[in-house]
Amino acid sequence: MTRFSIPDANPIVRLTVNLKEENQPMRKNALNLHNLALAWIIAAMLVIVPVGFSTAIAEELAGLDTLPGADDPAARGLAIAKETERRDLGFGNTSANMRMILTNAYGETSERELRNLVLEITEENEGDWSLIVFDKPRDVDGTALLSYAHILDPDDQWMYLPAVKRVKRISSVNKSGPFMGSEFAFEDFSSQEVGKYSYNWLRDEACGERMCHVTERAPLYEYSGYTRQIAWTDTTDYQPRKIEYYDRKDQLLKTLTLTDYRLYEGKYWRAHDLFMENHQTGKNTRLVWSDFVFQAGLTESDFTTNALKRAR
Amino acid sequence: MKKFQSTCIASALTCGFAFTTPLSAAEFEVTGFVEPELQVFPNRGNVAGQKQFNSSVALEVTAELFWDNGDQFIVFKPFARLDQNDDNRTHADIRELKYTYVNGDWEFRVGIDKVFWGVTEVAHLVDIINQTDQVESLDGEEKLGQPMISVSTVQDFGIFDFYLLPYFRERTFQSRGGRPAFDIPVDESQTMYGSKDKRRNLDFATRYSNTFEDWDVGIAYFQGTGRDPVFIPGLDSGGNPVLIPLYPQIKQASIDIQATMDGWLYKFEGFWRRELGEERIQATGGIEYTFYQIFDTANDLGIVAEYIWDDRGANNANAFANDAVAGLRWTANDEASTALLLASVVDLDTQAASISLEAERRFGDDYFVSLEARIFENVPRSDLLFSFSDDDFVQLRVARYF
Numbered sequence: 231m232t233r234f235s236i237p238d239a240n241p242i243v244r245l246t247v248n249l250k251e252e253n254q255p256m257r258k259n260a261l262n263l264h265n266l267a268l269a270w271i272i273a274a275m276l277v278i279v280p281v282g283f284s285t286a287i288a289e290e291l292a293g294l295d296t297l298p299g300a301d302d303p304a305a306r307g308l309a310i311a312k313e314t315e316r317r318d319l320g321f322g323n324t325s326a327n328m329r330m331i332l333t334n335a336y337g338e339t340s341e342r343e344l345r346n347l348v349l350e351i352t353e354e355n356e357g358d359w360s361l362i363v364f365d366k367p368r369d370v371d372g373t374a375l376l377s378y379a380h381i382l383d384p385d386d387q388w389m390y391l392p393a394v395k396r397v398k399r400i401s402s403v404n405k406s407g408p409f410m411g412s413e414f415a416f417e418d419f420s421s422q423e424v425g426k427y428s429y430n431w432l433r434d435e436a437c438g439e440r441m442c443h444v445t446e447r448a449p450l451y452e453y454s455g456y457t458r459q460i461a462w463t464d465t466t467d468y469q470p471r472k473i474e475y476y477d478r479k480d481q482l483l484k485t486l487t488l489t490d491y492r493l494y495e496g497k498y499w500r501a502h503d504l505f506m507e508n509h510q511t512g513k514n515t516r517l518v519w520s521d522f523v524f525q526a527g528l529t530e531s532d533f534t535t536n537a538l539k540r541a542r
Numbered sequence: 543m544k545k546f547q548s549t550c551i552a553s554a555l556t557c558g559f560a561f562t563t564p565l566s567a568a569e570f571e572v573t574g575f576v577e578p579e580l581q582v583f584p585n586r587g588n589v590a591g592q593k594q595f596n597s598s599v600a601l602e603v604t605a606e607l608f609w610d611n612g613d614q615f616i617v618f619k620p621f622a623r624l625d626q627n628d629d630n631r632t633h634a635d636i637r638e639l640k641y642t643y644v645n646g647d648w649e650f651r652v653g654i655d656k657v658f659w660g661v662t663e664v665a666h667l668v669d670i671i672n673q674t675d676q677v678e679s680l681d682g683e684e685k686l687g688q689p690m691i692s693v694s695t696v697q698d699f700g701i702f703d704f705y706l707l708p709y710f711r712e713r714t715f716q717s718r719g720g721r722p723a724f725d726i727p728v729d730e731s732q733t734m735y736g737s738k739d740k741r742r743n744l745d746f747a748t749r750y751s752n753t754f755e756d757w758d759v760g761i762a763y764f765q766g767t768g769r770d771p772v773f774i775p776g777l778d779s780g781g782n783p784v785l786i787p788l789y790p791q792i793k794q795a796s797i798d799i800q801a802t803m804d805g806w807l808y809k810f811e812g813f814w815r816r817e818l819g820e821e822r823i824q825a826t827g828g829i830e831y832t833f834y835q836i837f838d839t840a841n842d843l844g845i846v847a848e849y850i851w852d853d854r855g856a857n858n859a860n861a862f863a864n865d866a867v868a869g870l871r872w873t874a875n876d877e878a879s880t881a882l883l884l885a886s887v888v889d890l891d892t893q894a895a896s897i898s899l900e901a902e903r904r905f906g907d908d909y910f911v912s913l914e915a916r917i918f919e920n921v922p923r924s925d926l927l928f929s930f931s932d933d934d935f936v937q938l939r940v941a942r943y944f
Binding site for chain 1: 753802908910
């Protein structure tokens with residue numbers, strides 16, 4: 231779901247920042263102790279693996295990252311988004327399967343299945359690359375979509391139509407339309423780069439068993455279908471838990487609830503259940519991810535129009 | 543590309559059997575469709591034996607075997623149609639039977655495959671690797687499998703494709719009683735070739751393509767047996783007039799360009815061809831624009847306008863010599879993938895028009911229904927399409943995927 235790519239700082243810089251801001255609120259003592267213990271273990275290991283030190287401790291201390299105060303909601307909102315992005319930095323490449331269950335206003339359901347490959351692009355101001363291959367419905371089996379995401383410009387997208395063996399460069403300005411007839415728009419689950427929105431922190435509040443930062447974000451890209459979104463980001467793992475989408479008339483359109491988060495590689499969170507409810511049509515779509523593989527061995531050559539043609 | 547076993551499990555039907563070692567990582571998948579078809583021709587045909595109703599059924603199966611992490615695979619895709627009235631349309635073809643090996647930026651293929659080149663919606667001028675399976679559809683998008691050896695490589699400066707095409711496929715034509723068909727039938731028993739090796743002439747093709755920001759550009763060269771036949775009037779063994787197809791040797795250089803700028807697509811494709819001692823140029827181009835989410839609904843409405851040009855001017859070998867195309871594409875973006883395409887091609891010299899309406903949607907998870915109506919209006923006797931002018935039709939296809 232959330233994939234990010236812009237590096238904000240290298241680990242050493244982050245470490246210094248973290249230590250400097252130690253006396254800020256918004257951290258957990260338990261975590262602190264845990265970090266301390268870990269720091270000692272790492273310090274002991276330092277003799278053997280000197281290189282591991284700075285990286286490991288930086289990663290551990292990252293949980294202590296502190297935010298600008300409530301008196302500067304824009305900076306605080308941006309910092310929350312950056313922290314979410316930073317937590318996902320370095321995921322490299324992933325592959326995963328997705329099942330979509332579409333339910334219309336009468337309760338009738340239909341399903342789609344697809345596979346999603348993602349390559350992290352760490353270049354500044356560029357989004358990730360992705361390849362989506364459809365399995366179901368069967369009449370679109372083998373249809374594939376290649377996207378090079380950009381921050382504010384429309385993405386570069388190519389569609390492969392297997393029946394005619396044709397690769398078509400397509401216009402990507404329709405990111406806000408229904409994706410495969412579902413309640414998700416392409417922009418809802420494409421690369422969520424920090425630079426795509428402006429932010430305004432609203433409040434912190436409980437969200438289920440957790441605490442959440444509630445941030446309003448306004449899309450900066452021209453063709454978004456939304457005026458704004460309100461995102462609940464938890465204060466521990468900095469993952470989105472709920473997002474409300476407001477349409478071009480600023481009416482509440484949809485609510486997305488993200489659950490079943492699982493941790494990969496010890497640091498990357500992925501929600502496996504995304505439930506999108508359309509308040510205006512009564513329709514909903516549940517998106518279920520499975521078989522996440524990190525470091526799936528994908529390279530740029532897996533994201534070319536040639537690869538698109540043989541994607542399956 | 544990785545494909546996971548779970549996909550296979552989820553669709554247990556498609557996983558006929560699993561391989562054990564040494565192909566433990568291999569995957570085998572069989573998919574396909576059965577598609578009954580009903581055609582209605584409102585007008586009585588002007589050739590004896592032409593019926594006003596026709597039914598047929600098509601079957602296509604795709605069997606795929608992947609291994610080596612998906613870097614090696616074999617695809618076998620046979621196709622067959624059984625037609626009530628047209629013996630030529632009752633035909634079978636191997637659409638694909640290929641082995642592919644991928645090594646990083648290189649891809650090697652050997653076997654029968656299909657390749658598409660080009661960008662425009664109506665005339666496919668630069669698309670030359672495969673022969674048209676014309677009994678399947680008049681739009682030129684149904685193709686016969688082409689035997690080939692092919693190498694493709696993706697480099698920083700673009701994609702290069704090379705093809706050796708050792709065997710030629712003749713275009714399929716409706717039989718005397720088939721529709722829509724030429725009033726004078728094509729006699730394939732007298733087919734002639736420009737090459738002394740006939741259909742065993744070794745053809746060669748290469749293509750360079752690349753993306754420059756908003757521009758997608760392809761440049762290609764082909765040398766060998768032309769895919770478009772030249773018709774020579776003749777007589778069959780019974781002394782009846784027939785059209786004899788001649789496939790000359792040609793040299794062709796082509797270019798296709800698409801610029802994608804926000805909602806606008808600008809397209810151009812054209813070729814220079816040397817054929818039977820003459821040189822000629824054909825080109826087509828146009829625009830496509832889509833109004834997304836019209837009236838704040840999920841519906842998209844796209845417009846297509848294209849122009850088709852042949853430097854010979856009006857001629858009896860190419861119906862599209864000075865033609866304008868206008869099209870409307872409506873997509874509902876609903877669960878059923880409902881879509882409607884209205885297209886008209888008008889000959890600016892003769893005002894002959896071909897208008898088609900295609901509607902399609904999914905029913906349930908596995909049925910896909912498409913309805914096509916095509917009418918030919920105002921076609922003068924001099925136009926190549928005159929034979930079709932009595933062949934307006936409505937066609938319903940119901941595909942069951944498995």
